[in-house]
Each structure stands twice: as C-alpha cells, then as structure tokens.
Amino acid sequence: MKKIIYTCLMIAGTLTFSGCEDYIDVNTNPNGPDALLQPELFLPQIQSELAVAVQWDGRFTGFYTQNWAYSSGESYSLNLHNNPLSDSYAQLWRAVYWSMGYNLSDMIESGMNSEKYDFVGVGYILRAYGWQMLTDYHGPVIVTEAFNSSQRVFNYDEQEVVYEEIQRLLALGIENLERTDGLSPQDSGLSEADLIYNGDRDKWKRFAYGLLAINAHRLTNKSSYNADEVIGYVDQALAGNQDDATIRFEGTVSSNTNFFGPLRGNIGRYRQTKFMVGLLDGTNPELTDPDLIGADPLLEDSEEHLKDPRITAMMAPSPDGKYRGISPVVGINEWSPEESDLVPKNFWNEEGYTGTSPSPQIYFFNNDARFPLMTYAELQFIKSEAAFISGNKDVALNAYKKGVSSHMDFARQYAPDPSIFDTRREIYLSSEELYPSSAGELTLSKIMLQKYIATWGWGFFETWSDMRRYHYDMDTAEPVYKGFELPDPLYITNNENPAYRARPRFNSEYMWNKEALEVLGAFEEDYHTYETWFSKPE
Known part of the structure; x- marks a missing residue:
C-alpha cells in the first residue's frame, strides 16, 4: 500500500512540476513580456518616468554648475564635484534601460501594428531624447547591445556611436510623424495620452529638430562642427514659447507630483x-x-x-x-x-x-x-x-x-x-x-x-x-563664464580635476557588468573626472 501511495505521489509531483514549468514559461523574452498593449497605455508612464529621471539626476549636475549648492557646504561632497558610487545618482540609467526600455520598444511596435504612426514617431523621439540625456550625463553608455534579450553582459559604446544613433532615431521619428496614412492623434489616443504636447504632431516634429540642434551643437570643439547645420535645425524647431516642451503633473499625491515640489521633499536643503x-x-x-x-x-x-x-x-x-x-x-x-x-x-x-x-x-x-x-x-x-x-x-x-x-x-x-x-x-x-x-x-x-x-x-x-x-x-585668460569659480578645494579623490561624467548605475553595472566597466576604467576613484568624447578637440 505504501508503495502504491508513493508511486502515485511521484506521478502527481511530476505532472505538477511539468504543469508549473508550462505555466511559468509563457514568454520567449527573458527581459520583458511578450504581450503587446495599445500604445496609449505605455506613453504617460514613459514620459513621466523620463521627466522625473531628468530632475532626479539633473539636480546633481546642478551642484557642478552651481545652479544651487547643498546648504551644509563642503561636507556635502557633490558640492566639491564628487560623484559617489551609488544607485542614488543614476536614476536616468534606470529610466532609459528599464522604465522606458522594452516598454518603449513595445509601444513603437504596437503603434506600427495598429497604424498609430504618431505614437511610433513620438516613441523614436523619446528614445533619442533619453539617449542624449543619458550620454550627456554618463559619457559612454550601452546602445548597440542595449536591448538584445539573449545577452547578460553588455559592452559600452563611445559617444560618437550614441550621437549617430540619436540622429537616426530622430529621422525615423520625423518620418513617422509626417505619414498621412494611419489614425489621427484624436483617433489614435495620442491627444489624451501625451503629457507634453497633447498629441500635437507639428510640435513633436519641432521638438525633434530642436534635439538635432542640441546634438549637433555639442560638437563645437570638433573640426567637423557645422554652425550652419545647427542654425538650420533651430530654424525648423520650436517657433516660440508656445512650443516649449513641458510636462504636466497632477500634484495630488507623491507619485504624480513634480519631483521638485514640496510634497516630494527632495530639494529642501x-x-x-x-x-x-x-x-x-x-x-x-x-x-x-x-x-x-x-x-x-x-x-x-x-x-x-x-x-x-x-x-x-x-x-x-x-x-x-x-x-x-x-x-x-x-x-x-x-x-x-x-x-x-x-x-x-x-x-x-x-x-x-x-x-x-x-x-x-x-x-x-x-x-x-x-x-x-x-x-x-x-x-x-x-x-x-x-x-x-x-x-x-x-x-x-x-x-x-x-x-x-x-x-x-x-x-x-x-x-x-x-x-x-x-x-x-x-x-x-x-x-x-x-x-x-x-x-x-x-x-x-x-x-x-x-x-x-x-x-x-x-x-x-x-x-x-x-x-x-x-x-x-580653466585654461583661458578670457573666461566665458565670468564670475564662475570652481570650488577650492575640489573633492580629494578628484585629483584637482572637476567632474566630467557620472558613474554608471551601481546595481546593474558594478554588480553585473564588471568586465565592461574595467575597459572604461570605471573602477578608478577619479573616473568621474575623465573627459568625455564630445568636448575633446579634434
């Protein structure tokens, strides 16, 4: 009798585990879900996460540029151009690779499938904006291999590669916004889902040209810099304050509140x-x-x-x-x-x-x-x-x-x-x-x-x-930023150099992508003072 019961339990267990495996293994992509929702369900959260990340990390660069300073003075190391090794200083990394990440890819794909090409255009532009902000902050970042679901280790791209990808994405964004087939913003749902321009395609196109101008103008120290190209982009960009790209917040609870508002309590000091x-x-x-x-x-x-x-x-x-x-x-x-x-x-x-x-x-x-x-x-x-x-x-x-x-x-x-x-x-x-x-x-x-x-x-x-x-x-007798003085002294690990980049996110990179960081020299205590490609004369 005991043998019969044991045999039955073994059979039942085998069936149970087999059933669990079948139930759990419903996705082919180990890094994201397979099901595609309508694009309007993705966009508000993507925009909100990106804007908050810009505020989150941007406030730290605000110490470097002296937009503001921490009230305690030199005891707060970022006042002195330090960049500590912590997730706290890399929210934009999380937003671009995780909060946006596959969600943005899915939004673009869903927009294509449902003929909501305005979402496709906005999606490409937001991806480009995320890359521009991320590389402005961190320097080298992961782009070419970023969303390869078969990888667990990812190599970094130099900024030159990132800049070219931004230009490619913006061209795709403009192209899709100019399509006359598919659904209108009113019928597609973009008018309701868009927290920035309420579905105005023309303003999104101008935003894209503005980002092209920003991208091209970063390279003033390069021999390839083209001032006429920059001016041409600006002339096709925002036409006045009515085109300013601003994102709205409800301000009723912490989760829908401006990151700099008193309810969030982030900048009180x-x-x-x-x-x-x-x-x-x-x-x-x-x-x-x-x-x-x-x-x-x-x-x-x-x-x-x-x-x-x-x-x-x-x-x-x-x-x-x-x-x-x-x-x-x-x-x-x-x-x-x-x-x-x-x-x-x-x-x-x-x-x-x-x-x-x-x-x-x-x-x-x-x-x-x-x-x-x-x-x-x-x-x-x-x-x-x-x-x-x-x-x-x-x-x-x-x-x-x-x-x-x-x-x-x-x-x-x-x-x-x-x-x-x-x-x-x-x-x-x-x-x-x-x-x-x-x-x-x-x-x-x-x-x-x-x-x-x-x-x-x-x-x-x-x-x-x-x-x-x-x-x-630092090396000119005729300063551009007259009246600006770097802190004296700078943080001890800076070796008398100001900050030029932020460290990659600790949890994803320093924990799981160490070999790629070794190539960058990102384990050096003064890594954040290494000048990045865009500002180097060539």
Missing part, C-alpha cells in the same frame, strides 16, 4: 548660489551696467544696481526680503545663528528644509507645476552661439535678443508682482550693455550667461555640457 544671484542682481562683471546703479524702481536713492526682473520669479528671498546666494564650500555657515534673517529661504519660499504650499510660488518649484524639457529660449541661445563663433554676428545678436526676451516672457508667469516685473524689464532691455543693439557689442560671455539663466533649474545637462565644452574656463 538646496540653496541658490552666489554665482546665480550675481547674474540677476547686477554684480556679475559681464551682466552689469554702471548707468543702472540707482535705477531700480523698488530701491529709490539706492546705490544698488537694477535687479533683473526675473530675480523675484526665480530666486528665493531671505527673510529680510533681499536676495542672496551661498557658496559650495561654505554653504549657509556664512551666517551665524543670530543672522538667520540673512540666510536664503528654500525654493518653497520657507525657512528651514521643508515646505507645504509656496506663497508666493518660486519658479516651477511646486507640486503641480509643469516642468520644462526643451524651450524656445534655450534653442535661440544655441543659435546665437553657433552664429557668433562662425562670425555671423548679426544673426547671433538677433537670436540673443529673442532668447532674452522669450525667457523673460517665460519667467513672468511666476512673478509675484507682474507690474514691477514689467517696469524692471523695460529698464533692463533699454541697456546697451545688457541688451545691445549693435552686433559689435555682443560677447560670447553674454550669450552663455543669458543661456545659463534661461536653462537654470531645469536644463541641467545642457548647462553642464556647455561648461564642459569650455572646460570650466
């Missing part, structure tokens, strides 16, 4: 820097005009310079109402406890390190505030720089003026007192020093500093790429 405030208060040596001392409508009979109208929209005041910044090395330790009224508030307009409902709101640092991914002003400054370095100063001046004016329009929506903003703006734009009418008065420094203002707080990888193209002004 960040403070604006002296460098940034200097660009807006007339103390920067390039953005100043002696004729504007005593000209501020709120500071009558004062010896202070006219304030840039954007200062009240973008910066956090101190409790005493004045605008100050901190240095990366000293932080808020510059002031004693008795001088607490002099310490800048946080970006939620509150003292301390937390916030609830900013009143008035500072820039886009709120729970439901839209966050920029590309703007018209940004592209105009790219055009201005391209024209300037190619000797076409009239085109450079025209684009410079459009960049300054359009960013003031953008910032005005956050101004606590629009009438004061407008008064200051009128005075500011009448200055030949700040807003020259002659091409001969325009300088490269003015272009890049105004671009720095226009991309502050969101265009982190753009600004960091610019500073790396100019090598932080």
